[in-house]
Structures are given as structure tokens and as C-alpha cells.
Amino acid sequence: MDAYDVVVIGGGPAGYVAAIRAAQLGFKTACVDAFERGGKASLGGTCLNVGCIPSKAMLDSSERFEMINHEAAEHGIQVDGARVDLTKMLGRKEAVVDKLTGGVAFLFRKNKVTSIHGLGRLVRQDGEGWIVDAAGTEVRAKNVVVATGSSPRELPLAPFGGHIVENSGALAFEQVPARLGVIGAGVIGVELGSVWRRLGAQVTILEALPGFLMAADDAVSKEALKQFQKQGLEFHFGVQIKDVKQDEAGVTVIYEEKGSDVTAQFDKLIVSIGRVPHTKGLGAEAVGLELDERGFVKVDGHYRTNLPGLYAIGDVVGGAMLAHKAEEEGVAVAELLAGQAGHVNYDVVPWVIYTSPEIAWAGLTEKQAKDKGFKVKAGQFPFSANGRALGHGDPRGFVKVVADAETDKILGVHMIGPNVSELIGETVAIMEFGGSAEDLARTVHAHPTLSEVVKEAALAADKRALHM
Template sequence: MDSYDVVVIGGGPAGYVAAIRAAQLGLKTACVDAFERGGKASLGGTCLNVGCIPSKAMLDSSEKFEMISHEAQEHGIEVTGASVNLEKMLARKAGVVDKLTGGIAYLFKKNKVTSFFGLGKLVRQEEGGWVVDAAGTEVLAKNVIVATGSSPRALPLAPFGGHIVENSGALAFDAVPGKLGVIGAGVIGLELGSVWRRLGAQVTVLEALPGFLMAADAAIGKEALKQFQKQGLEFHFGVNISAVTQDDAGVSVTYTEKDQEVTATFDKLIVSIGRVPHTAGLGAEAVGLGLDARGFVQVDSHYRTNLPGIYAIGDVIGGAMLAHKAEEEGVAVAEMLAGQAGHVNYDVIPWVIYTSPEIAWAGLTEQGAKDKGLTVKTGQFPFSANGRALGHGDPRGFVKVVADADTDRLLGVHMIGPNVSELIGEIVALMEFGASSEDLARTVHAHPTLSEVVKEAALAADKRALHM
């Protein structure tokens, strides 16, 4: 039986990063992963194969079509007869995914990580570690890292199949739906709804919660809803779905909104109501691995489970289900196993929604800070007063800074506008070092750039914005 210092079960962002980092630190490492795409092994998990990467590829392609079809004239560019070759668009998306998943296989080879394709299962504890069934081959692991990820949560009334799909199915329609229903106004629902709306679908979003983007700052949520409705997305909040039926023609959804029962029909229905931990086939019950009431693997602050030598990271332990959060946990646990002090600062994990306009934030919302008993000051500055945004032709949105009124420490920064997925990185770096709004305001930002809006918002927190 081959033995390893570390066996990682799962090859998504948490798992493959943990495996690479462990190998870099001199630990003999193997990774077991069962994900396949197109009948072939494909590392990278949901994120690279059917989530983050392909959705962004489709978002970019559909945004280019929208720009050419509806926005180019503003720039003096006359385009007629633009059309979508969906087959080619999907093939481009697949090519991007192939390149990145193949890159992980290369990195495994480069770092001497042994890769097993198939299910990984905890079998038993023996002297020297844990026996793991690695795709049918038993190996001995001194340490095991469980990184099995998550799966889409199904609506009991609407099991996946036929015209009812989750994120992966929503990225592979063979034609643009005439009418598209989306259950869930979260990140996935908004991004996928945006893709097909740009390509010509009539999109209706049904949300059980009474408000929009309630995890974001209230000002951001209000502006985002206004922008999405302007684009033609239709939203219904506080709905209670009572029946979902489908036939060859499509899907019917019956729901109650403001005490009125409504039945809507769609060609396709995307269900995006969250994700659940994926532990099927792991052997958790057989070995006594601790799971909570919702099925997440229970860990302490060092990612240790209740079983010695077994750790868990990523979506399977809950918290923010974000690829970058999972990656950082992978690095942290690998460094801990090598005797280093791995750490993840959960207070400054960035959140991004890749719609148009983009939405991004890090840290506390204004209300969240007040709920903690903090006295806050805020500054806000619009992209409409920024030269680069105006030249780019997209002056929508703003940046909002939330700082402690007593210490001036940055508590959170919230953005909606062009390329804010890139602008949020500056905020994360500053907050990691405990920066103040004055630090941000005094930092020189190149002109003309979108980043000047971030600086101006910080200046506005002390009522001294220069360009408004």
C-alpha cells in the first residue's frame, strides 16, 4: 500500500490548491477527484468546470453582444445585423474551461502531486494514518484533507431534470429560451439570468425573501435593482411557490405574491436557491466523521475535524461558498500541516457579482457596523463624475466607504459599477493592514482611472471630495 503525507479528497479550488501547496512544502501528496466533464476526468471542481469560469466566459460573450447590438452607436460605431452563433459561443466557453482544467493537471505533474480519478472514501484508521480508497486503490495517508465541495440545492417541488436546470444546465442551453424563469435572486441567479437576457430571453426572477441582495449594503441593493429592472429583468419578491409542473412545451410555476396566486409559464427554469455540502460516498458515517445538522463537516479554527489527522476545507465546511475563500483555506491547512502558521482573515473576504454593472464589497455594511454598536461615517462618490467611466461609456453606480467615526478605520467598502471586481482588491489589501479612510484618501491614484472613484469616496467620508 502506497503511503502519503497528505491525501486530498476533492479537486476543486480548495482541494487542488491544498494539494499543490502541500507538495510545494515538501509533503508527499495525492489528490483524489471524481469530477468529469464530457466523459473525461476534469480537475477544478464545480468552479472551473461548470461554475465560476464558464459562467464568466458566457457573461463576457453576452456582454460583448449587448455592446455591439445596443451600445456601439454611442461610440460612433455603426453595426447592423449582429447575431449570436450560440454553438460557437458555447464552444469558446468550453475551450476556456479546457485550458484551465488542463493547467491544473500540468501543475500537479510539475509539483509531483499524484492524481487519482474517481471517488475518494475514508475507510479506516490504522497505525500511521488513515486508509483511503482512492478510486479503487487503497492508500495510507498520514493526513487527509476533505475538500468535496457542494452541490446545487434542489427545490422539492421542482427536481432537476427536463426543462428545470441548475447552474451547469443553464450554461448549456442549445437555444436561447423565449421565456426564462429563475428561482432565486442571488449571485448565480443574477449572473445566469443576465447572460440569457442579453442574448434575447425574457427573464423573470422569483425570490422568496422580501428584499433584494439583502447581504449587500442597502444602498448597493437599491441601485442594483434599479439597474437590472432598467435592463428588462422582471423581479418578484416575497413569493411562495406552491406548484411546479412541466411538460414537453415548458414549465409552469404557481406562486403567491402579496396574497395573490399567479401562474407563470417558462420555456426553461433555473433553480438557484443555494448549495448543500457534498459528502455522498465519502464514508463519513462509517468512520464517525462529525457533521452538523445541515450536513457540513464540523471543524475547529485550524480546520481539524473530530477525527485526528482528518481536516476539511472549502464549501463542505460552510461559510461563504466562494472559490477564493476555499483556495485560501487550502493554503492555510497545507501550511499548518508543514508546521507553519496558516491563516485566513474572514473579515475581509471580497464578494463579487459579475453582472453589468458589477457589484463588489468587502467588510461590514453600514447597517452591519451599526448592529455591532459602532458609530460610523460614510462617504459615497458616483462613477458619473469620473472621467474614465464617462470615456468608457459606463458611468453607472458608485463607491461607498464605511469607516469607524471614532478611529477612522475602514470597516467596509461597497461598489457597483464598471470593473469593480478588480477595484475591490485594493480595499482588501488596505483592510488587511488595518488602514483608515484617511490612508485610502491620501493614496495617489492614477488619473484618469476608475480607481479615482474609490479615493473620492474615502475623501467624501470626511466631506472633502474634490470632484463633487
């Protein structure tokens, strides 16, 4: 029986990073992962294979098509007859995925991580640690890290299959649907809806909650809804799905809105109503692994489960279902196993929505800060007053800095606009070190850059913005 210091079950962002970091720290490490794409083993989990990476490739391709058709003329560029070659576009997406998943396999070889393709299952504990069934062969592990991730939540009225798809199916349509329905106005629903809207679909998004992006700052969510409606996305909030039926032609959805039943016909329907922890086949019940009422693995502040030598990280433990949060937990758990001070500061984990305009935030919204009892000051600065944004041709949106009025400490930063997925990193670094709005305002930013909007928003928190 092969023996390891660490066996990681799951090869997504949490699992593969944990395995690499454990190996770097000198542990003999194996990673057991069952994910397949195209009938072949493919490391990287949902994120690299059918989530974060392929969706961003499609978002970029669709944005280029939109630019050619609707924005190039403003730059003095005349283009006639632009059309979508969907087969080639999807092929490019797959090539990007292949490169990155292959990169994880290379990193495993480089760091001497043993990669085992197949299901990983907890079998039993004994005096020397854990016995794990790794794709049908038992291996021994001093420590096991569960990183099995999550799966799309099904709507009971609309099980996946046929014309009803989750995120992976929505990235593989063989033709652009004329009428696309999306149930769920969260990150995935809005991103994927945006892709197909730009490529020519009429997109209708149905959301059970009464408002849009209710986790975001109010100013950002209002601006985002305005921008997306302007682009042609149709939203319906506070709806209740009453029936979903599909036939060869498409999908019929009956939903209640404002007390009346509405019938909508779609060629394809994306269901994006959240994700559930993936513990099927793990053997949790057999070994006594404690789960919470929603099926997430219970852990303490050091990712320890109720069983000695058994840890869990990533989506399977709940919290923000973000790849970068999962990666940081992978690093933290490996370092804790090595006796180091592994830690993740969940208060400054950034959120990003890769729409156009992009949306990003970290920390508290203005309302959350006030609800927590802070005396708040806030500064906001628009991209429309920024030279680089105007030259780029995308002056939509703004940056908002929320700070403690008494100490000046930054409590949250909220952005909507061009490339804010990149701009949020600067503010996260400032917040990680407990920085103030003054720290951000006094930092020299290159001119002309989009990042100057961040500086100006920090200045605006003290009502001294220079260019507004």
C-alpha cells in the same frame, strides 16, 4: 499499498490548491477527484468546470453582444445585423474551461502531486494514519484533507431534469429560451439571468425573500435592483412556490405573491436556491466524522475535524461559498500541516457579483457596523463624476466607504459599477492591514482611472471629496 503524507479528497479550488501547496512544502501528496466533464476526468471542480469560469465567459460574450446592439452607436460605430451564434459562443466557453482545467493538471505534474481519478472514501484509521479508498484502490495517508465541495440545492417541487436546470444546465442551453424563469435572486440566479436576458430571453426572477441582495449594503442593493429592472429583468419578491410542472413544451410555475396565486409559463427554469455540502460516498458516518445539523463537516479554527489527522476545507465546511475563500483555506491547511501559521481573515473576504454593472464588497455594511455599536461615517462617490467611466461609456454606480468615526479604520467598502471586481482588491489590501479611510485617501491613484472613485469615496468619508 501506496503511502502519502497528505491525501486530498476533492479537486476543486480548495482541494487542488491544498494539494499544490502541500507538495510545495515537501509533502508527498495525492489528490483524489471524481469530477468528469464530457465523460472525461476534469480537475477544478464546480468552479472551473461548470461554475465560476464558464459563467464569466458567457457573461463576457453576452455583454459584447449587448454593446454591439445597444451601445456601439453612441461611440460612432454602426453595426447592422448582429446575431448570436450560440454554438460558437458555447464552444468558446468550453475552450476557456479546457485551458484552465488542463492548467491544473499541468500544475499537479509540475509539483509532483499524484492525481487519482475517481471517488475518495474514508475507510478507517490505524496507528499510522488513515486508509483511503482512492478510486477502488486503498492508499495510506498520514493526513487527509476533505475538500469535496457542494452541490446545487434541489427544490422538492422542481427536481432537476428536462427543462428544469441548475447552473451547469443553464450554461448549456442549445438555443436562447424565449421565456426564462429563475427561482432564486442570489448571485448565480442574477448572473445567469443576465446572460440570457442579453442574448434575447424574457427573464423573470422569483425570490422568496422580501428584498433584493439583502446581504449587500442597502445603497448598493437599491441601485442594483434599479439597474437590473431598467435592463428588463423582471423581479418578484416574497413569493412562495406552490407547484411546478413540466411537459414537452416547457415549465408551469404556480407561485403565491401578495396573497394571490400567479401562474407563469417558461421554456426553461433555472433553480438557484443555494448549495448543500457534498459528502455523499465520503464514508463520514462509517468512520465517525462529525457533521452539523445541515450536513457540513464540523471543524475548529485550524480546519481540524473531530478525528485526528483529518481536516476539511472549502464549501463542505460551510461559510461563504466562494472559490477564493476555498483557495485560501487550501493554502492555510497545508501550511498548518507544515507547522506554519496558516490563516484566513474571513472579515475581509471580498464578494463579487459579475453582472453589468458589477457588484463587489468586503467587510461590514453601514447597518452591520451600526448594529455592532460602531460610530460610523460613510463616504460615497459616483462613477458619473469620473472621467474614465464617462469615456468608457459606463458611468453607472458608485463606491461607498464605511469607516469608524472615532478611529477612521475602514470597516467595509461597497461598490457597484464598471470593473469593481478588480477595484475591490485594493480596498481588501488596505483593510487586511487595518488601514484607515485616510490611508486610502492619501494613496496616489493614476489619472484617469476608475480607481480614482475609490480614492474620492475615502475622501468623502471626511466630507472632502475633490470632484463632487
